[in-house]
Amino acid sequence: SNWIKKKTIILALSFLFLQFKGRANLHAFEDWCGTSTAALRKNGHFPLYPHTRTTVKKLAVNPKWSNYGLRIFGYLHPHTDGEFSIAVSSEDNSEFWLSTDDSPLNVKLLAWVGKTGTEWAVPGEFDKYASQTSGPIKLSSQRRYFFEVLYVQDDKGTGHVEVAWKLLNQDFGFTIIDSKHISLYASESGLLPSDVSTIPQTAASHHHIPSKQPGATADMLREEPRDTFYRGKRRVLADCSYKPSYTLKGVRVPRYQGIHMVRLSYIYPNDYTRLTHMESDETCIYQEHPSDMKTNGFSKYIIPDGPEEKSTTVWPGLRNNPLFPDTYSRKHLREKEIEKNMPLQLDLKMSTPTAKVVTRGRMRKKRSEDKLQVINWNDTFQVSYQDLQALQSDQVNFGCNLVGNVQLSSSEALPLVKAFMDKLEAKHPGLFRLGRVINVVKRVDEVRGSRYLLELEVIDSSGKLLRLSQYIYNLNRSGRRRRRDTTVKELKPPPLLCNPMGFQWNPAATVHIIVPVKNQARWVQQLITEMERLFKETQDTNFNLIITDYSSSDMDVKKALEKSSLYRYDYLKLSGNFERSAGLQAGVDLVKEKHSIVFLCDLHLHFPSNIIDAIRTHCVEGYMAFAPVVMRLDCGAAPYDARGFWEVQGFGLLGIYKSDLEAVGGMNTKEFKDTWGGEDWELLDRILEGGLDVERIYLRNFYHNFHSKRGMWVT
The missing domain is CATH 3.90.550.10 (Spore Coat Polysaccharide Biosynthesis Protein SpsA; Chain A)
Structure with missing residues (x-):
């Protein structure tokens, strides 16, 4: 009976093998831009949730599509024992991984086309890059080996990827690995997208990337206290009624015009939501276009200092002129010597004799009738502090999608925090001190007074960190919009802080x-x-x-x-x-x-x-x-x-x-x-x-x- 059971198991496994033989699993990840396999690994759906799960009969595919990534995997069945070399070719980047056995856990990267997204090869070209071809791999015809192919195609072209092999020490070239030598890792017919138990997790594909990177190009990606302030109570001020002047109760808003009536809040400290890393060609901060500033200079922002040393301007007609004996001083003798020993050159475009002249240590070629330029290496200048964020208003700029939050100045935020902490100290003497300012959010109301959200980290008398997150009201003392007199500097009165009744989260x-x-x-x-x-x-x-x-x-x-x-x-x-x-x-x-x-x-x-x-x-x-x-x-x-x-x-x-x-x-x-x-x-x-x-x-x-x-x- 044991012999019958063993034979039944062998027959069942043989049937299963024949059912799986001749195809490999293919997972497609669509709508994804990039040309490198690293870009594919950024995809939030990769590797568990592909757009499409299908199979392929050989390791050579040409989907005739754009902006996608492929993951092809299964088992490799060598036709004989021996040492093989395996190669991959693709447009754009690709990788071929092979396990030492049938376990996906033991895969190693054997061959690849590029890492940066710029490398590619034509179909059948396996020797363009040294990385395309593996070293000797000893394989047995009695075993199967798990393999995995990763491939990415951008929006240019339609793409191809193929994997080929050959026995070493033979005259035959590389041949595509076809249906006779592959089988499925798992049958996925009839599965729902949420059924992921059949998808292998490997070193090639299951690659976790940290959500924060120390060297990130975007300032917004840096660690920031307000991002974790939720981990962390509150009544200090006298009550006051909260009636902002800008609400529209009872006012009819024309259809779809509400978006123009919403105002932004001001934020302190800088949360770096301005997308500076996306401002290469356009910006909403500067009045000039960035490329114009680079071309025409930054004269608008520079206040030149006076010259440290008066420079001498030399005209070609004054050289060796007895009427101007002091034109050449001792410091110009070396320049004169160099000039005498230099041949005249002909400017072919202008047909004007020119000479190379060294001025203050740097050589410049100028037409002889032009004035020689003097390079002042030690020119210095002054600048005025450019608080460009302060020029932004709380009105939403629908023509700009890079600028981020409007910034609240420290000169406004910090005195407000100090006034609040003074009130806290007066009510609870010696119990609390300020640790740091996490976040201040201001909603402007110039008629009645602005509302602020204070989010502070305070330290109690035992040294414990506490979270304080509270809305406060800074009333206008006059009750009306204050007129600014720019001719007289007045001492600012202390903030008139109160607790807006009913307005607390x-x-x-x-x-x-x-x-x-x-x-x-x-x-x-x-x-x-x-x-x-x-x-x-x-x-x-x-x-x-x-x-x-x-x-x-x-x-x-x-x-x-x-x-x-x-x-x-x-x-x-x-x-x-x-x-x-x-x-x-x-x-x-x-x-x-x-x-x-x-x-x-x-x-x-x-x-x-x-x-x-x-x-x-x-x-x-x-x-x-x-x-x-x-x-x-x-x-x-x-x-x-x-x-x-x-x-x-x-x-x-x-x-x-x-x-x-x-x-x-x-x-x-x-x-x-x-x-x-x-x-x-x-x-x-x-x-x-x-x-x-x-x-x-x-x-x-x-x-x-x-x-x-x-x-x-x-x-």
Whole structure:
């Protein structure tokens, strides 16, 4: 009976082998820019969530497409024992990895075409680069070996990648590895995009890259205290009524004009949301174009010092002139000697004799009738401090998507903090001292007084660090807009600080993140993973993910949520075509507690770790909603290199208390049914008409991942 069992197992394995033989697994990652395999590894979906899972019959593919990456893997079956050499060719970069056995854990990089994205080879060209061909590899025909190919193609050309081998010490050249010598790693037919257990994790593909890099080109990527301030209470000032002059309750806002009425808040200290690394060819900060400044100089910004030493200007006609015997002093004798020994040269264009003349240690060739130039190496100059950020206003510049938050000056922020700490000391003598200023946010109201959010790190008498995060009001003493008299310098009176009654954020409020979806399995899985990361990093149990699903057929969204490590979530299955407004409203209707915050959200986002805390801090029930500005990443960019632009016109990402959303009528599900776009502006109009303020801040580390719209929201 044991012999029969063994034979049955062998037959079953043989059948399975024959079923898998002749093809390799191919995973395609579309809509991804770049030419290097390193660029492919930046893709947030790589390697677990490809656009397409299919198979290929040989290791030579030519998809005739652009902006994609491929991962081809399976088993290699040598046809004989011996030493082989394996080679790869591609346009653009590619890599071939081979395991020492059938385990994906033992892969090693054997051959590759380039690392920088600039290298390429034509089909069948295996000797253009030394790296294309491996050294001797001893293989056995009695074993199988796990292999993996990574390949990237940009938007130029259609691409190709092929892997070939040959036995060493034979006259035959390289031949493509075909169906007789490959087999599948796993059969993936019938699997949903969320089924990832069959996808091997290897040193080649499962490559984690830190979210922060010390040498990052974007200043915004540096570690910053406000990013982790959520890890960390409060009443110091006398109460005062809060009635800002700029709210529009009872005022009709023309359709889609609310976006022009929202004002930016000022931020201290500098949060480096200005995308300086994207300003190579255009900018919104300088009055001149950067290339013009480089060409024409920076005379506008330079105040020349007087000459340290008067330079002598020498005219060719004065040389050896007895009327001007002092023209040549001793220090010019060496120049004269060099000039005498230099042959005259003919300028072919001008047919004018020219001579090379050394002036102050540097040789310049000038036409003989021109004045000789004197280079003053020790010319110095002065500058005026250029606080270009201070020239920015709180009005949103829709023509500029690089500038970032408006900066609040230290001369305003620090005296305000000192006045607040003095009040704290007066109320609790000796108990608290200032550690550092984490964040100050100012909302300008020149009529009645500006509102500030102070986020401070204070130290108590035992040395413990405490978080203090509070809104305060700095009242105008006159109650009217102050006129500036530039002719008289007056001593500034101390700030008149008070506690705006009713205007305080609730640190215990539950935040419900609402996302409507349909047939976006890879992005839905990434959203769930993002929410898991947020919970792991913050341990915040007062946020809830709500997914309203228009009967997705490409994954079981409810099952994915059940398998997740999320502390709280809700799932609602809807039918019919995708409707963003209706999907969001359905999610809002699931929230029973009207004093909770709903965050109307999208897919394709990467969230900062402090997103929940930021939503809570900038939403005040009855007074204020929060519309953070998200950064749209360029094709091929990832959160840790931050190449892209600020989405200044979008208001679709919105935090608001449910009670306030209900008061303005909720989502407009009648006008915005089969299409989306404009529903966010229309909602903003009604929010402003309802008398609410809208906090508008460029939020650090908040990214919208690049994606194409091909195949989105398939009905």
